Amino acid sequence: MNEKERIDFLRQEINKHNHAYYVLDTPIISDFDFDKLLYELIELEKKHPDLHDINSPTQRVGGAVLDHFQTVLHKFPMLSLDNSYSINDLKDFDTRIKKIIDIEFDYVCELKYDGVSISLTYENGKLILATTRGDGVQGDNVTENIKTIKSIPLELKGDYPDIFEIRGEVFISKSKFKTFKEKTAQQRIDKGLEPFANARNLASGSLKLLNTKEVSERPLDCFLYSLLGDKLPSKNHFYNLMKAKEWGFKVPSYIEKCKSINDVSEFVKKWEDKRSALPFEIDGIVVKINDIDLQEEIGYKAKSPRWAIAYKFQAEKAITKLNNVTYQVGRTGAITPVATLEPVSLAGTIVKRASLHNSDQIEKLGVFVGATVVIEKGGDIIPKVVSVQDEEKNLFSQQIDYISNCPSCDRKLVRNEGDAKHYCLNYLYCFPQIKARFSHFVSRKAMNIDGLGSETIELLIKNDLINNFDDLYYLKRDKLLLLGKNVEKSTVNLLNAIEKSKTVPFERVLFALGIRYVGETVAKVLANHFSSIDDIISCDDLTQVDEIGDKIAKSVKDYFCESRNIKLINNLKNIGLNFNSKNKDLKSKKLDGMKIVISGVFNLSRSELKNIIEQHSGKYVSSISKNTTFILAGENMGPSKKEKANSLNVKLMSEKEFLELLS
Numbered sequence: 118m119n120e121k122e123r124i125d126f127l128r129q130e131i132n133k134h135n136h137a138y139y140v141l142d143t144p145i146i147s148d149f150d151f152d153k154l155l156y157e158l159i160e161l162e163k164k165h166p167d168l169h170d171i172n173s174p175t176q177r178v179g180g181a182v183l184d185h186f187q188t189v190l191h192k193f194p195m196l197s198l199d200n201s202y203s204i205n206d207l208k209d210f211d212t213r214i215k216k217i218i219d220i221e222f223d224y225v226c227e228l229k230y231d232g233v234s235i236s237l238t239y240e241n242g243k244l245i246l247a248t249t250r251g252d253g254v255q256g257d258n259v260t261e262n263i264k265t266i267k268s269i270p271l272e273l274k275g276d277y278p279d280i281f282e283i284r285g286e287v288f289i290s291k292s293k294f295k296t297f298k299e300k301t302a303q304q305r306i307d308k309g310l311e312p313f314a315n316a317r318n319l320a321s322g323s324l325k326l327l328n329t330k331e332v333s334e335r336p337l338d339c340f341l342y343s344l345l346g347d348k349l350p351s352k353n354h355f356y357n358l359m360k361a362k363e364w365g366f367k368v369p370s371y372i373e374k375c376k377s378i379n380d381v382s383e384f385v386k387k388w389e390d391k392r393s394a395l396p397f398e399i400d401g402i403v404v405k406i407n408d409i410d411l412q413e414e415i416g417y418k419a420k421s422p423r424w425a426i427a428y429k430f431q432a433e434k435a436i437t438k439l440n441n442v443t444y445q446v447g448r449t450g451a452i453t454p455v456a457t458l459e460p461v462s463l464a465g466t467i468v469k470r471a472s473l474h475n476s477d478q479i480e481k482l483g484v485f486v487g488a489t490v491v492i493e494k495g496g497d498i499i500p501k502v503v504s505v506q507d508e509e510k511n512l513f514s515q516q517i518d519y520i521s522n523c524p525s526c527d528r529k530l531v532r533n534e535g536d537a538k539h540y541c542l543n544y545l546y547c548f549p550q551i552k553a554r555f556s557h558f559v560s561r562k563a564m565n566i567d568g569l570g571s572e573t574i575e576l577l578i579k580n581d582l583i584n585n586f587d588d589l590y591y592l593k594r595d596k597l598l599l600l601g602k603n604v605e606k607s608t609v610n611l612l613n614a615i616e617k618s619k620t621v622p623f624e625r626v627l628f629a630l631g632i633r634y635v636g637e638t639v640a641k642v643l644a645n646h647f648s649s650i651d652d653i654i655s656c657d658d659l660t661q662v663d664e665i666g667d668k669i670a671k672s673v674k675d676y677f678c679e680s681r682n683i684k685l686i687n688n689l690k691n692i693g694l695n696f697n698s699k700n701k702d703l704k705s706k707k708l709d710g711m712k713i714v715i716s717g718v719f720n721l722s723r724s725e726l727k728n729i730i731e732q733h734s735g736k737y738v739s740s741i742s743k744n745t746t747f748i749l750a751g752e753n754m755g756p757s758k759k760e761k762a763n764s765l766n767v768k769l770m771s772e773k774e775f776l777e778l779l780s
């Protein structure tokens with residue numbers, strides 16, 4: 118077998134294993150052996166660029182960074198379905214159909230997957246186009262993103278038509294979503310974002326990403342459920358799907374032919390009961406006429422077919438009594454009202470509390486103490502109160518007077534324009550805020566001071582031993598022993614841990630300060646960009662820094678405008694905490710005065726390249742202007758950037774040339 122034949126063989130082999138693993142869920146070889154095959158193919162393809170194939174399984178790992186998505190006109194419009202919410206609605210649907218056709222026919226029932234619709238076009242067995250629904254007439258070309266989904270075949274096998282479209286739903290399974298959410302939660306919080314709340318939003322957000330590498334890291338999956346084209350195998354929707362399965366598509370097995378609308382209702386009831394046991398989210402059932410000729414005969418309305426209907430399940434809800442409202446004070450002083458409920462079972466757990474978010478929400482819901490409320494749980498977010506059942510208040514009901522003062526320190530709350538929440542601004546003396554600040558300061562990813570649990574912190578604050586972070590470093594052994602809480606050994610350990618924290622790098626010290634919106638990632642970005650905290654304090658416009666937006670920039674500026682914070686930092690500096698970036702040692706002045714833009718994909722990571730630029734006295738900038746010295750251009754540089762560079766006469770430099778220049 119020569120190398121060309123070997124490449125063909127490997128491609129087929131890898132496609133086969135992807136199908137076995139991602140579609141059939143029955144892997145044939147170990148991950149290790151699979152990786153070996155893939156690695157061999159990658160190496161061979163590098164050697165033979167002439168044999169490049171956009172549908173090679175090596176293309177699934179992503180890498181292209183797009184500027185925007187191309188808009189594509191759908192060959193067959195992507196219609197939506199009419200919704201129904203009761204068995205009676207379904208019976209009405211059946212009656213309407215039978216007025217149009219008077220022969221025997223079958224329905225096909227399928228689950229309604231809670232994901233994002235997608236349309237795939239295959240020509241000669243190869244995936245050539247993938248588009249989103251868009252407005253139904255035209256959608257986005259997301260082919261590159263779709264290729265990263267391993268359950269979608271890039272090449273088909275068997276007796277497929279020359280050209281056809283297949284439609285389905287991109288989704289994320291419950292377990293994969295949970296893992297991904299946990300893995301990314303801290304990162305999101307650091308960026309000032311909420312952790313991902315539900316699988317569908319994550320799936321749809323993923324398809325909108327322009328960096329395919331990032332898409333390839335999302336746990337996307339895809340079910341296919343409908344074929345379109347002139348040369349389909351038959352005029353029978355169900356049969357066509359079974360054929361599509363043979364060609365390599367992931368066609369769900371949760372599909373049934375039904376002889377009558379009564380059979381359809383049985384199917385609906387069955388899955389309404391069993392839906393929570395499914396490994397993925399569904400939000401209803403889809404009912405279609407099986408015969409394609411009959412479908413055409415029954416026809417279409419403006420935006421939906423007459424021959425199909427969706428039955429929507431109710432969201433998971435429970436009804437209970439609201440007993441009380443309490444208020445939580447967060448680290449930044451934000452107040453969150455929380456409803457205390459009569460315990461009730463919801464989606465498999467006992468719920469005792471539900472969020473009321475803020476005062477506007479309470480007003481909007483018209484909720485009161487003693488009210489019978491409907492609570493809802495979407496995905497696995499904490500439950501929320503969604504509505505009030507009572508027509509009117511009764512003798513026992515009590516209006517909720519939103520607090521005007523902090524539940525802990527009694528300071529008057531403020532609410533700034535644009536803020537949904539009220540805040541307690543008693544930064545220095547409001548107990549829950551101080552406590553949460555210290556917990557954050559000593560946490561593993563910040564100063565990593567072991568031995569300071571929540572109880573000890575509480576004790577130290579209440580005994581006036583700590584109030585500001587610098588107080589921690591003046592703690593004395595005898596004082597700690599007086600508290601009686603710590604035995605000798607743990608006191609020594611604690612003091613050692615506090616001492617050791619002086620070696621924590623700048624980026625983590627910055628994170629530990631607890632500046633609003635400056636999480637782990639943002640702290641890292643700032644510490645990488647600036648050589649010291651003084652540089653950050655004196656910077657006029659932090660938004661110049663890549664990844665730093667207005668909200669973060671303002672928050673950082675506000676923080677350093679407070680003289681107490683400057684005083685704190687000076688104290689911590691004197692104590693010996695790290696407020697300088699380390700790896701800023703200058704290697705040369707070769708790039709002095711140069712402004713450099715980075716665009717495309719490189720061997721080195723972007724942050725490595727940025728570091729190199731700075732180590733040689735250059736300045737990294739995020740957008741191209743006439744002041745740009747050159748663009749460090751990697752593979753797949755976006756066409757619009759290229760155009761802009763041309764028009765402004767800014768020259769491009771490859772990664773290789775760049776590194777040679779500096780060596």
Ligand SMILES: [Zn+2]
Pocket residue numbers: 446523524525526527528541542543547548
């Ligand atoms: Zn307070």
